[in-house]
Amino acid sequence: MHADKPIAESTVRRLSLYLRVLEHAMERGIRTISSEELADEGGTTSAQVRKDLSFFGSFGTRGRGYHVAELVSELQRILGLGREWRVYIIGAGKIGAALASYHGFVQRGFTVLGIYDNDPRLVGTIVDGVTVRDFATLADDARRESPEIVVLAVPGEVAQAVAERVVAAGIHAILNFAPVPLHVPAHITVRSVNMALELEGLAYAIVHRDSVTPAA
Amino acid sequence: MHADKPIAESTVRRLSLYLRVLEHAMERGIRTISSEELADEGGTTSAQVRKDLSFFGSFGTRGRGYHVAELVSELQRILGLGREWRVYIIGAGKIGAALASYHGFVQRGFTVLGIYDNDPRLVGTIVDGVTVRDFATLADDARRESPEIVVLAVPGEVAQAVAERVVAAGIHAILNFAPVPLHVPAHITVRSVNMALELEGLAYAIVHRDSVTPAA
DNA sequence: CCGAGCTTGTGAAATTCTTCACAAGTCCTC
DNA sequence: GAGGACTTGTGAAGAATTTCACAAGCTCGG
Numbered sequence: 001m002h003a004d005k006p007i008a009e010s011t012v013r014r015l016s017l018y019l020r021v022l023e024h025a026m027e028r029g030i031r032t033i034s035s036e037e038l039a040d041e042g043g044t045t046s047a048q049v050r051k052d053l054s055f056f057g058s059f060g061t062r063g064r065g066y067h068v069a070e071l072v073s074e075l076q077r078i079l080g081l082g083r084e085w086r087v088y089i090i091g092a093g094k095i096g097a098a099l100a101s102y103h104g105f106v107q108r109g110f111t112v113l114g115i116y117d118n119d120p121r122l123v124g125t126i127v128d129g130v131t132v133r134d135f136a137t138l139a140d141d142a143r144r145e146s147p148e149i150v151v152l153a154v155p156g157e158v159a160q161a162v163a164e165r166v167v168a169a170g171i172h173a174i175l176n177f178a179p180v181p182l183h184v185p186a187h188i189t190v191r192s193v194n195m196a197l198e199l200e201g202l203a204y205a206i207v208h209r210d211s212v213t214p215a216a
Numbered sequence: 217m218h219a220d221k222p223i224a225e226s227t228v229r230r231l232s233l234y235l236r237v238l239e240h241a242m243e244r245g246i247r248t249i250s251s252e253e254l255a256d257e258g259g260t261t262s263a264q265v266r267k268d269l270s271f272f273g274s275f276g277t278r279g280r281g282y283h284v285a286e287l288v289s290e291l292q293r294i295l296g297l298g299r300e301w302r303v304y305i306i307g308a309g310k311i312g313a314a315l316a317s318y319h320g321f322v323q324r325g326f327t328v329l330g331i332y333d334n335d336p337r338l339v340g341t342i343v344d345g346v347t348v349r350d351f352a353t354l355a356d357d358a359r360r361e362s363p364e365i366v367v368l369a370v371p372g373e374v375a376q377a378v379a380e381r382v383v384a385a386g387i388h389a390i391l392n393f394a395p396v397p398l399h400v401p402a403h404i405t406v407r408s409v410n411m412a413l414e415l416e417g418l419a420y421a422i423v424h425r426d427s428v429t430p431a432a
Numbered sequence: 433c434c435g436a437g438c439t440t441g442t443g444a445a446a447t448t449c450t451t452c453a454c455a456a457g458t459c460c461t462c
Numbered sequence: 463g464a465g466g467a468c469t470t471g472t473g474a475a476g477a478a479t480t481t482c483a484c485a486a487g488c489t490c491g492g
Contacts, residue, residue: 017397017410021397034438046439062439065438080416151415179236201229203301205405208223261450262470266472274471278458278469281468282470
């Protein structure tokens, strides 16, 4: 049955992936899909798909599979994508700017309310339709707009300090693109994307060919 | 003892993290570090640090800890960072351009030889000191320059097709920034960075506060 | 409305990953 | 040079995750 039990992060990650595959299938006019097909597209196994879904309910029909449109909306609900999420991006450098214009965000209901930087030359400029704000105004703005999520796209050296300002401003979720681990209070949710680290993982895999557990 | 046994991806990821922490410590003039201190900085536990390292050898001294500089070079060796890695970036859009100028790559010995795009308006322009090349020349260039890694920064719709061209060009490792799972032959190593997916994980965590297994 | 053919949902087994806990070194002081 | 304080390296225990395997349910053709 559907649960608010602790769900593994890996499961949630796969659910997002399934959602993307399903949306793609829907565009192509596919009505129904089996766990086997879903697994093939998503790079996992059918048992894994069924187990992942089983944590939240039973959405399929035996002998037939899953109704695509129905499963899409179930997954959207589970992942909390029915609503708008208000996002601040911090750092108007190359990465921050790229993220601001990243279509995948908007598409999923993530609205960028503001981009912050402390460089006076950038403050006031417009990046992809959003004005760059002065980082000094973060706390005030947050009180007014109460964003749920901050995307941190600042250099590693200042990431920890910036994160502390973010937490102090009352924001509880951070997507961290800086290449350092963030130390925050337990009630703050952090997810990190570390590109250098992924490249290094690739280098390791090349050096040690055929001795690493793979993952698509 | 040191092993070429199958090492978990999670372990490799942490090794990269340790390396970063150690380099930071070295900059601050710290000579020696215990597994406990390393764990605190890296957001894990001392037992985990020791276990991770133990797969490759014993680098510490009981009662004293690890010699920072020494462990740094051991980790660099393990991760394959002693050498230069030749990288192609495919996609000269916002994300591709941001990656081209990402300092963290250069710093680690990843040299961007070329950026590719199929938009004639971009071909020939210079992005962060690297000329944008015509995607059509990929195979020829690869034959000549034999790059080890491709960074894929193209829209999801074309990612699979581009990946196939990359594989056909004889490149065996892909860092995928497109938000779709890539289907490639087994001998090709793929690592994916899916930003939308991380944001969704964050949304899920917010909706289901205190019911997700955390991870820094 | 029956039987063959699929496909789900799920306990149980297998595997993988993390944590525990402690013997065995090392260092330092006296 | 002996004792106390630390800290590693690692088997073994424990926890988490994935895979297996199968009963139960649905569909469709005749």
